Every structure is written in C-alpha cells, then in structure tokens.
Amino acid sequence: MMKNRQHIKWGFLFFFLPVVLWLFLLIVLPHLELLRLSFTKANTGKLTLDNYLAFFREPIYWLTFVRTAGYSILVTFLVMVISLPVSFYISKMVRGRMTGALMILILVPFWVSELIRVYGWMILLRESGILNHFLVTLGFFKEPVEMLYNDITMIMGLVYTSMLFMVVPVIGVMDDLDNSIIEAAYDLGASKIAIWRTIIIPHCASGLVNGGIIVFMLVLGSYLTPNLMGGKNSLWFTEQIYNQIILYFNWNQGAAFGFLLLALSSLIIWVLLKLTKQNLKEVVKK
C-alpha cells in the first residue's frame, strides 16, 4: 500500500512539475515583476501611485478606456444577436453532413492568422479595393468611396474576428434543447418572438454568457483589428499600453495600464453577470 502511494507521487510530480514551472516562471513571475514596476517611478525606482493616478488625471487615458470598453460591449452584443440565428440554423434546421459542413465554413477563416484576415478585409474595402471596383462598374457609385478607417468598419471587423467564439458555445447548449418543447409551443399557438424570448434564449443563456465573456475579453484585448481597420481615429486601450512600453520606454506606466485593464475588465464582467443574474460558477461548469 505504502509503496503504491510512492509511485503515484513520483508520476504525479513528473507530470505536474512542468505545469507548475510553466505557470510560475512564465506567467506568475513576470506578472509580479510587472506589478512591482507599476507601483514604482520610472528611472528612480521609488514607490509611487502616480502611474495609476495618471490614468484618472489625464482624460485622454480614461476616455480611451471608456471608448474601448463601450465598443467592446457593443461588439459583444452584436455578436450575440448574429450568432443566435446562425447557431439555431446549424443546430436545428439542418441535419447530418450539412451541420459539419457549415461548422467547417465558420472555422476555416480561423485557420489563418488574424493579421491575414484583417488584410483580407482591407483589400476588399479600401478605396481602390474590390468592393469599390464592383460598385463603380455596376454604376452604384460615381467614384470610389473610402470604406476603411472609420468606426463602423472597425466594429464590423471585430464582430467578424470574434464570431466563432460565440457560435461554438451557443451551438453547444442549443443541441441540448429538446425540439419537442419548441414544437409544443407552436402547437399551443405561441408566436415566433415568444418562442425565442421564453424558450430559446433562456435555454441558451449560459452559452451566451460563456461566449460573451470570451468575446468581450478578446475584443477588449485586440490590437491589430482596431489599429489597421480603424485608422486615424481609433485609439484602442491596448495601443496605449503598447505605446507606453515600446515607444516611450515607460514600462512603469505601461504595467499600470495593463493591471488597470485587467481590473476594470473583470469589474465590467462581474457587473454584467450581476445585471443578467448569471452565476460565473454555473456558466463555467456548462
């Protein structure tokens, strides 16, 4: 008995140690260093709260954050609205082979990197791009218009790049929904809106919240899409962090911004969960 336990410990240690080392050396330790940096003054190394206070004192910083968070919530909402019918179609309307084919169609764009996908959109939408070329040849426009470098394009790009992360969890919960419940509702004369409102959406709530958290975090932390598609007006909060660390060599300020992003985004998710009366533990379990 005793000997047996020893074996388990060795094996456990061998497989457990890399994970712990990985987590500790590559994730925990750098974060601790960043945390220390965020509370010290650049160059002198004195303890200070200035880096955090700068965020609240300079309107440009917190306004950028508010803008980023606001757009992230909007994008998450749009992704939910688009994903629900898409998921419903894939999970309930089509059968067998078709389901797999549609899932692959959603997945395929994610086989290439985000950068390539964004450049793809840029080729389509730019002033001398494909879409403009068609619209002008077909006579819809007299001359090409610039479709890139505005907030609407940027939001569209963000919705596109994060769709998958909503569709997959929602399909997951939708598969569990018993078709007979929907049929029964039809038999009893419920309208389509009523069915969506009282049966489908409540059933999918956990999937929606799950996907919502992922999408919100992804969008809030994205750098490429806002930068490339948003152009001259799109200061995203991640860009502020990049600028502080890479361009202005102010690691302390950048680290403070990083932790503020972490804290504020967690806070937003917590508030949204409370508002929608969802429980994080329940959501994660499903």
Next chain:
Amino acid sequence: MKKVVLVLMVLVVVGGMLFAQAAAETKNPVLRVITWSGYAPQELLDKFTAETGYKVEVTLSNNEEMISKLRATRGGGFDLAQPSQDRISSVVEQYGIYQPIDYTRLNTDQIDPSLLEAVKKNTLVNGKSYAVPHVYGTEGLVVNKAKAPDIKDFKDLLDPKYAGRVSYRLKRPTLIGMGFSLGYDPFALYADPAAYQKFLNEMEKVLIAGKPSVKTYWDNGDQLLQSLRSEEVWAASAWEQAGWKLHAENPNIDYIAPTSGALAWVDTFTIPSKSENLDAAYAYINFMLRAENAAFFTNRETYGTASKDAVNYLDEEIKANFTRGLPPEVLANINWYPTVPAGIEEMEGKTLDKIKAAR
C-alpha cells in the same frame, strides 16, 4: 520498475538540456542581427556566410522595438543591432544596453570620414563611442505632382484642399518636421523642457486641426507605398527611397526635399552589451561597408551608404536619384537629428496619443 523508468526519463531530459548547453558554448557559428527591413539582403548574407562561415539570423525591427527588446534582456539576445545614431547615447546612459566599439577592429579607411566622425561624436558617452555609420537618408515629402502640385513643405500637408489625400506617420519626425516648417527650431528647444512642452502643445493644436486632410497615419513602409501607388494618397511625409521606388513606376510621383529642410538620419551598427559573438559582429560590419557590398545594397534599396568608395559601383539611375533628389543645395539645408535627451520622448508620446485620440 515504474520508478526506475521515471528516474531515467528525468535524467534523459535534464542531461539532454545540459549537453545542448555545453555544445553551444564550444563553437558559435551564428550571428544574430536585429535590423531594419532591407538592410540585410539575402544575397549579401549568403556571400558573408560563404566568406566567413558565420550564419546570420536576421530579426526585422525599428528603433523603438530595438531598444525595448534589448532593454528587456539587458542587452542580450542579439549580437549586432542597427539603431539610428540619435537614439544611442541616451539609451546607453539609461539602460546600458550597448558596449563601446573597438574601432581598431574595423577597416575605418573604407568608411566616409566625415560621417564616421559625426557618429562617433554623437554617440560619445564617458569618452567612448558606441556606433559605426552604415546607412543615411532623409525624411521629406513624396508627392504625386499631377494631383498635388502645391505641396512643397511639411506644413502644406495640412492644406484643407487635399482633404483625405495626405498621409504621415504619427511619430516624432512628424512633430519635428512640422515644427521646422512652421518656423520653430525644435532641436534648439531640446535643452529646455518647458519650452519644448509649449512647442508640443502648439503642434498638437495644428495637427488636430489638420486631421481632416489625413487619410490614415501610416506606420509601415509597404502600407505607404501601396496607398501612394494606388493614388489613394497624393502626398506623404516619407523617406526618399520610397519616392524613388515609386518614381520608377510612375514618373509623376517623386521625392522632394521640403523647403524648410529635409530631416536627415544615420543608421548605425552597434554591439549589444551581451553580444555573444564579437568576432562575427566586427566581421559583418567590415563586410557590409566594403565598397562593392555597400553598392549592391544601395543599388537594391536606394539608401545612401556610409561606405566611401561605393559610389564607383553604383548604377547610373541610382546616381541620378541622388543628383535629382538630394543636390548640394538641398544637402546644405538639411536638419540633422541631434541626440534625443532622456524624457523628451515621454512628452512627445503624450502629445501623439492626444492627436490620435482627437476627433
């Protein structure tokens, strides 16, 4: 039994790591270079490997990333870097990421003496110099003369009649070029932070007011070339070789030096303080500055080179670029970047953020 197997597995893994470490220390055939895109053409790298046996690993970067990466490793990870000469001495003082150059190991007679002296002087810290000149160039305007004939200076980029047809970088050269163009001397204000802040506030106002003219702020060379080539953008602040490249495709587009003076930079070779292959680094510097190699690079990329006799190997059309775009009277009017004092970049950063965020 299981225990023995596990112990063996651990030994193999750990032993393998140690062995790999030992093997790496005995011979170092690799030179790790961090440089700008285009500065290390594959043909020259192959020639260098054939000549010396060193294999070159190239990482492409820019001034800010070079400094940030080397700062993160305290000067390790690369054996040779190529920052601009104005971004060296303050970085050496603050972070100590480069080591002094041993000029006796260089063939200094193949380098243009005036450039070498200027770079030595500008990178002097505690009696030692930290850089060797490699490439020089200017930042001015690339203009499509058929579409925007009136653009002659940086300040013309603010002209509302070119709304949506102008592009520039949202980086420090734009602040400085615009400053010279509007009658300031930003370099003279470097020493006085309060005056410089006042100047920056002025530039912030000017550039925010000029925002409707901008199509987008470009931040990489290909993006700029693409938008000028497709005639989406008519005028941009850019380096001369972008203009010359496009001039070969479309004669309407060309580089012009702004009337207030082009901004000139020199990119250098520097050796990071934890360089692991000094021999290869010096060999590479000597190789790249040899006249025929430097000329190969200039013919390909159209940047000016610090190699003294390279001009003998240049193609005619490349020479013509220099006489057309950078004649002596333009060179006499050039504003050379002085060393950036510590703290200035942070001030500029905040200004640039505000411009980008403004509506």
